[in-house]
């Protein structure tokens with residue numbers, strides 16, 4: 001009973017990883033998840049396919065590890081957040097495709113809520129800004145658009161859940177649970193009282209009978225049904241992907257901070273038992289909940305991080321591979337002052353300007369591919385500094401170090417520039433699968449495979465630290481140039 005199985009159900013793929021009691025990944029399996037785009041701005045997933053993929057990767061990972069389910073101490077689940085599923089309690093069948101977090105179909109109801117001046121109420125209770133991103137308006141949309149759904153919901157025949165909840169139901173054969181980190185992304189959950197909120201449920205006309213029980217991020221939530229893996233295994237850890245990565249990076253003390261750089265970038269700052277309300281439109285969220293006590297985080301999101309490199313590669317064909325970008329950036333003219341603002345889909349935190357669009361500034365006759373590639377990598381770092389600055393403006397102490405993970409962090413050039421721009425060391429771990437590792441740690445912590453929080457940090461190993469080397473003058477001058485570039489793409493002129 002010394003291994004843990006982590007399920008990492010992401011937006012584009014489903015993975016399973018077997019982790020041993022020393023915190024080492026011993027096997028993993030992955031399957032791509034087809035994206036469904038019924039209309040512009042709509043994004044769906046087939047929840048049945050998610051379940052099939054989960055079964056497939058779990059069984060393959062166990063097979064590769066040479067382990068029977070009997071030898072598992074626990075299963076941990078981490079998942080794409082906010083994505084919304086409604087299913088029939090009797091049959092377990094989803095009534096519609098899952099509506100994915102990226103889906104913008106509920107923009108209008110969100111604007112209507114804003115017009116009613118509800119931002120303050122929702123932020124106070126949920127820590128969120130009103131946006132189609134979160135589950136509440138997606139759930140209301142399903143109840144309004146699937147025939148008979150609202151009546152069935154009122155009669156207690158339907159169940160709602162984010163992906164963690166749907167998987168826990170399927171794994172256990174009918175336990176209806178979610179953890180506090182996932183509940184915190186629904187816009188229906190009071191993060192201070194740690195309960196679903198009747199006023200918000202009323203606002204969206206959501207019957208309480210739909211909702212899962214909210215459990216700790218580590219703790220025995222249910223057991224898997226024996227026919228799923230061949231033995232009953234405790235489902236003992238659940239957390240949303242960015243929160244699991246926060247645990248995987250051992251950002252367990254107040255003031256510790258991690259950033260995940262994939263397609264976009266998510267930064268979470270652990271604020272301990274204090275839920276810090278942001279005046280700069282950062283989110284307040286639950287980092288994890290243990291023994292009924294939530295630990296909170298501030299969160300900032302950048303929409304375009306690695307996606308800018310993808311655009312240079314696939315859109316502009318300036319690169320053959322993302323991996324070339326580091327070497328190219330290193331050859332750019334150091335005196336060039338080219339700025340690329342990748343506001344392809346508007347600007348996220350702390351600007352939240354949906355109508356801003358991208359632009360490039362400072363071009364001269366000798367601007368070449370290298371300068372443009374460098375500007376794209378620098379933009380990721382400037383935006384990270386924007387988030388750190390917003391956190392500081394909300395009263396956070398400056399970070400001592402930034403822990404990073406995600407596909408872009410293999411880029412040494414970008415990581416050095418990140419350290420230079422922040423003026424703090426940037427640390428990259430040996431195991432960059434921090435999301436799956438976080439789920440494994442939570443599940444293993446609850447079942448005695450791993451020690452409690454205090455003992456966990458020794459499992460984290462540093463691959464490399466990048467130390468700031470740029471002068472403060474140069475750092476500030478370059479950052480001022482970025483701020484100026486952002487000002488020029490804003491859709492609303494700042495006073």
Ligand code: ADP
Nearest residue numbers: 262263306307309310322323325406407408411
């Ligand atoms: P996601 O989980 O969002 O799909 P990943 O963590 O797999 O993302 O990271 C993929 C992203 O990282 C892509 O957007 C890609 O452009 C970027 N990327 C991968 N390698 C590099 C590199 N060497 N330099 C810069 N960006 C990179």
